[in-house]
Amino acid sequence: MKYFGRLTISRCNSKSSSSVLVSDPVPSDVLMDIISRLPAKSVGKCRCVCKFWALILGLPEFEELFLSKSLSRPRQFLFAAVIDDPGAVPFFTSQPPHQIQNPPLVWVTPHHTYLPAGGLSKISQPVRGWVCIEDGTGMFVVCNPITGEYVILPTLKEKMMIWVKMSLGYDPVDKQFKVLCSTWSPFNSLSIPAEHYVLTLGEQMVWRTIECCRPIRHLVQGGDGICINGLLYYMAESNNYQDIFIVCFDTRFEKLSFINKPDGMWPVGLESRLVNHKGQLGIMQCSNPNRIDGHATSFCLWLLQGGGTEWTKHISQLPFLWWNLAGETELGIVGIRAGTCELVLSPRFLSGRPIYLFYFDLERNIVTSVGIQGFEGVNSNILLAYCFVDYVENLKLI
Known part of the structure; x- marks a missing residue:
């Protein structure tokens, strides 16, 4: 030094x-x-x-x-809101509750990012503090919510009249951020393979073609991709939803492979999510596949075992008083807190003061609500709320 x-x-x-x-x-x-x-x-x-x-x-x-100190501390929540204000993306971070209250209450810290145009339309799972954003005009950027910095990704010439799915990953060996892009046309049959590209963030950002011999499309119902130990996973389908599987992208070697879904898995709905459970890939599903609220009765967690060839099934029943906590509030699966068995659920919309998150202990079948305050300064015309678990602050410049 x-x-x-x-x-x-x-x-x-x-x-x-x-x-x-x-x-x-x-x-x-x-x-x-x-x-x-x-x-x-x-x-x-x-x-x-x-x-x-x-x-x-x-x-x-x-x-x-x-970053190493951030990774060793209790992980934060990251909130992002889609508001009726083109160009403005309000982010919020919050620490886990430090003291026991009834219920626990934490405050958020605001961060603001201003994009060239369009505002926030979609946002990917954070990877080491960075996120990939699609704005309202179809432009993709990689952003650091803490510093407010962003970089605009180059546009693919093949992007005309096609659907585009971009996911952010990180190669822990070469210490590089990479973006995986999958494109396909809604006018083509599923027999025509999607095209895949990869880009390394840095001074020279050029899309490189990734070979794939299997006709696949990103499965919207399966949620966003998730990066675990340098492997980027997302759900895909072929043969008109008859064949659902998981795509695995190795960020270091830039290779695609495929993992079969578990036998007996519940139907994939809007509330099926890939999760990170203590470093293992998991699929989290709700008994109500397309809406999570007080009517839900249980959650099912599939964990990938045996070097990526076997799945184990774990069903957790919600407690009897679950309806009294959730009611008709529409919730979404956020993820599982690092190092725990606590599934986190968040409301779809930033309505109410405070906003309540729910921690569901999958082993003890206990639900705890946590109040989040500090969104009062946000534009009232909030269209959608994003919430991410296990966020770490990263000061690295983009």
Whole structure:
């Protein structure tokens, strides 16, 4: 670690007009370690203290240190809202509750990103603090909600009159972010394979073709893709929904492979989601396949075992008082909290003050509600709310 010299602080003595200079050598590694324990917004303020701090806190070494500290802390929630304001994307982060209340209550921290045009239309699962956004005009960008930075992805020439699905992944070996793009035409039969491309984020962003011999389409009902240990998964279908499977994209070797769905899996509806359960790929389904509310009775979790060849089934019954908690509120599956068996459910719309999330312990069949406050400053014309679990702050510049 390099040492950049002394930190000089000028302090004014209130009893006299003289200034006292206090000089104390602060090694850069000590300064990094101290500030890396602060929230991202506090780090931004620290960068404004002096040029020395701005230099130290802008180093790639500090960005990696800050991310490692974020990964070791309790994971946050990330909220994003689609509002009636083109170009504005309000993001919010919240820490897990620190004290026991009835129910627990946490506050959100606002972050704002401004896109060139169109606002937010769709947003992918966060990967190491970054997200992939499709705006209202069909433009795709990769964004860091904490810093507000974004990069516009190059447009595919083949994009005319086709459907496009983009997913963000991360290669932990070469430490690279990559975007997988699948395109297909709604006018073609399922016998015609979709086309697949990959792009590495960096200075030279060029789409590369990925070979795939199987005719597939992204399955909308299966939700977004999920990246686990360098493998990007998403649900797909062929033969007019008769053949449903999971696509696995290796971000390092840029290869596609396929995983068969579990035998006896419930019908794939709008509330079927791929989840990360302690580093294992899982499929989470509700007894009500297309709407989760107080009428739901149970959840089913399929976990991939045996090196990706076998599935195990776990059914968890909702408690008797579930209706009293959820009622008619339309909920969505967020995911499973890292290192736990707690399934998180969130409301579809940011209505009500506060907003309540539900933690469902899949082992003990216990539901806990957590109140989230701080959305009062958002435009009232909220069209849709996105909520993501296990979000980590990343200060790395795009």
